[in-house]
Amino acid sequence: MTKPHRTIWQRWNWLLWVVVIGALYYWTINGLKFTGLQESAGAVSRSIVDGLVHPQWSYVYDGSGEDLVSLILQTLAIAFLGTIVSAVISVPFAFWAARGTHERFFLRSGSGKVVLTLIRTFPEIVLAIMFIKAVGPGSYAGVLAVSIHSIGMLGKLFSEAIENMDRGSEEAITSAGGRSGQVFALATVPTIMPEFFSYTxxxxxxxxxxxSILGMVGAGGIGTPMIFAIQTRNWPKVxxxxxxxxxxxxxxxxxxxQLRKRLI
Structure with a gap:
């Protein structure tokens, strides 16, 4: 069996990609200006390594509410509450952005995707700084930043889950005379909920x-004492x-x- 004839472009198009990628690497590396190391770099590096090897164990828990355990729990609370709030709010956004099987011009889903993209445009740390100005520093600003940014991410993932779901159960209930509300409750929700939980x-x-990072700008959590420790060069605490x-x-x-394995 003879091999199909390949044109010159098909045989050598990889060379073009090599040239393009090589040019990008050259451009990015050439744009980096290396100014050298400071004279104190060696001493500072040794101090950092020594602090990381000999951490400040007394900071783990002292009952003050500002110790490591307390702030770790606060960080988890910020992440948990922000995720739960965003997961609930993301559901209507997801159905708005999901492309329907009978949608002709994709105006509804397209507008929903644009809104979710706009929400995702703002990094969490930028949102945290904005909310700190609005509600003051602390955990509340961190929760708002995490929840708003997560709406954009979860809304996108949820909408893709809706678009790619198996429609067999919906068609079966519809063919049996089920109404739209019954189709949604008995077929749509049970099909998409495992993926929704997994993405959450x-x-x-x-x-x-x-x-953990938002605290560096004052949005609560473990990041706040970490940035203070870095600024004061308290490397054992870092x-x-x-x-x-x-x-x-x-x-x-x-x-x-482990939870995702049980859900899917």
């Missing part, structure tokens, strides 16, 4: 990481905070993975 858990994992964040993230990721 995945978003909670991301929200935990985000909530070390124990980073250790706490790593353990928190690993536990949340492991628990979330």
């Amino acid at each position: 858990l995945y978003r909670f994992e991301i929200a935990v990481r985000s909530a 070390g124990i905070i980073l250790l706490g964040i790593v353990i928190m993230v690993l536990l949340i990721d492991s628990l979330s993975e």
Whole structure:
């Protein structure tokens, strides 16, 4: 069996991609201006490593409410509440942005997708700074930032789940004479809810990481003492905070993975 004839472009188009990618690498690397290392870089690096290797264990818990355990729990509360609020609000946005099987010009779904894209445009840290100006520093601003940004992300994921869902159960109930409300309650909701829960858990994992950073701008959580410790070069305190964040993230990721396996 003879091989199909390939044109010159089909045989050598990979070379064009190599040139384009090489040019992009050259442009990006050439745009970086390396100014060298400061004279104190070695001493500072040794201090950072020493602090990370010998963390401040006394900061783990002291009952003041400003210790590591208390602020880790506050960070988890910010992420959890922000995710729950966004998951509930994202549902109507998802049905708005989901493309229907009988939609001809996609005006409804297209406008919904644009709104969700606009919501996702603002990074969480920018939203946190804006809400701090509106409601003051603290956990409330962090919850608002996480929840608003998560609406854009979960709304997009939920809408894609609705678009790609199996329509077999809907068609079966419709053919049996079921009404639209019965189709929605008995077929649509049971089909999409496992994916909705799975995406919500995945978003909670991301929200935990985000909530750890939002405190650096005053939005509550473990980020606030971490930025203060970095500014004062209290590296043992930075070390124990980073250790706490790593353990928190690993536990949340492991628990979330187990829950997602049970749902799907």
